[in-house]
Amino acid sequence: MDDQEDNQGPMSAPEEEEVEDQMPMMIVPKKKRSLWVIIVVPMIILVIVSFLAARLMPQAAKYEEAVASMNERYPGYTGDISPSGSVAAKFLPQRKIQFEYNLQGLESNCVDCGIHIHEGTTCDDADEVGGHYYSVEVDPWTTEGGAVYNSDVNGEATGHFTLTSGYDTYNENVGHAVVIHSQNGTRLSCGILKAET
């Protein structure tokens, strides 16, 4: 009996050790696999997405764009608001204008103040600047249409809006006048859309 027990003892002990040794061995590859899934796979996806984004970004920058300097006073305006800065009209696919503005010297805290592309192609004669430039049924150059800027306490405004005027290509807009209005609608500043230089 003693011999058997002695024999079984040493016999069973290594078996248990083997089992304990094998358990971690079985778990380690699983941990490695989950590390692979958590770190490596997202990195591969990130690289692919970055590559695709880099391929698409230059296309976005290829949109035709016209810019206007807004430093000139509207003809005949003699008030004390002197806007400066510039606007850019980007002509997106699906015939949309993304209108971007970066302006200073505005009234403080102008709320939903107007900034529009007008019919006229001059800033020399107030009578020729005309009204809003559009061919769609409803005038989009309105507060409802989103054609507004909001200035801060320092009279600065930076932002953009997107709309459809019916004249939504570069060729239809280049040469047209952009007008900045005050809070009460007064025409403050006029600039002609020109090719981006």
Ligand SMILES: [Cu+2]
């Ligand atoms: Cu206007």
